[in-house]
Amino acid sequence: MEMSVPNAVAAAEPIKLDAVPRRGALYRIHHDGKTSYLFGTIHVGKQGFFPLEPEVTRALADSTSLVLELDTRAHRPFEQALAKYGAYPAGDTITRHLSPRALAQLNKALAKAGISLQSVAGYRPWLVANILVGSEIEKHGYHRSNGVEGFLLSAAIAQKKQVHELESADYQLSLFASLDDAQQERYLVENLEELENGKALQKSAGLIDAWSNADAARIATMARELTAGDSVSAVFMDRTLLGKRNPEMTNHIERIMQTDQVAFVGIGLLHLVGENGIPELLRQRGYSVEKVY
Template identity: 80%
Template sequence: MLRYLPVIFALLISWSANSMEMSVPTAVTAAEPTQAQPVPRRGALYRVRHEGRTSYLFGTIHVGKQGFFPLEPEVTRALADSSSLVLELDTRAYEPFQQALTKYGTYPAGESITRHLTPAALAKLERALAKANISLRSVENYRPWLVANILVGTEIEKHGYHRSNGVEGYLLTAAMQQKKPVRELETADFQLSLFASLDDRQQEQYLLENLDELENGKAVRKSAGLIDAWSNADAGQIAALARELTSGDTVSATFMDRTLLRKRNPAMTAHIEAIMRTDKVAFVGIGLLHLVGSDSIPELLRRRGYDVEQMY
């Protein structure tokens, strides 16, 4: 049950492969595509230069389809030419993620979600769980934000998007084949602690907003739209969907904008700077939305004097 996460937040949070029972897509080392099978550009790729050092930023998604691989030659060459792979998290690690998920995603023994929701919200949740063939008992120890993620993730997976086809798995397999070290920008404890910043009222509202979007189809439309924009490297559509996802006064939009993006981007930027001072060439794979907007990581690096070139 814990392997599910809404695709929108899966674009921003790296979750452990082992705890999600996922496999990784087969990595293919840098190779030119054949004329019969051209490999399209996907995501967004930046080259970052500073004081004689070069690194790459690549916008990833943590879910996808097997047909998204191999990645195109500009990406695979950049990875092959790099001395290290840098990810938000090394998603192969099981214990740190599981400990953090228990700490922030579940109630203490004896507690239940039924005690933390209003009767109206609980009734709406029970209807949604019944529709998804999930028993309330199986999730009653989970906090509302996690239950919302389970329900939306279940629906998105029905449309063919799976964590087993996340980009991190592909990059990690390639890095292992190329014997590159893997570095992390964050910890599982930090990432999942972000959800603990939501109080009971906000978590209930977050749950209700996601249940509403399940009912009206917006959950699938927004998630699939952003993944499809990534799969075509459609910068205009990526930017438009990013604005939609972070605009408005809903708990979900505010949480994404202020916490999942604006709170994390400066710290990740500083960490990338530190890595560039020590690694000859770093390939940084990071959630796509961290590379979009006026306070994105590329913009923060530019403000700090880095030469940042968007390759596509």
């Protein structure tokens, strides 16, 4: 007599694992017989974003060096730059530099975030604005400890690769200090208003979501939204954080590509977007730039 076999066993198939989704944007750069890679990162994230897509991990494994905006392992230079550009001299406080209306808005936002005025009183308005936006993002599950740079660094260290910085913490934070008192107050107020109406989270989460799905069209849309208009925040993003830095980063990337056999460059996603983005700037300088995805 034949024994019946349960359908589930009879029809058993190999377990299929879900493919790792594509995230960010990846470019392959060719010049003078050398190949390097550009990968768009985000500075905050979730643990579920890792591991990255196999094309990214293979590109990093094939590289001889990792290039980041900053080596995030170096805490002291960042802390020194924060003290230099983000804090007032001893005895001075933010309350002396804000209008009564702006100070009232700040107190309201701090109370909502559960942050005391005393704890940030010595900080300049641009830094307080960034702290509050960062706090709001963290409440919704996005953490700097899960930023892409940390994942890339861990992999590069395990693979015993050289790590290069494109910038210094001193330089990055000096850009915010280029805003005068009136601009800093406006920058703070704009961010407080967007925290209040939900746009701050909407913009940040929108960009992170576009990155997590490698959604090129939405990434481009988010870049336009973040740089459009005449607000201090948008103009600063467009002209300084992107417009000024992109050509400087491109210069540095060129120098690294001339000396390193294969460089894997991981930089903020917005630096790769549009006609003034680093891929396009490299094309204009005679590099062959191929978008992998």
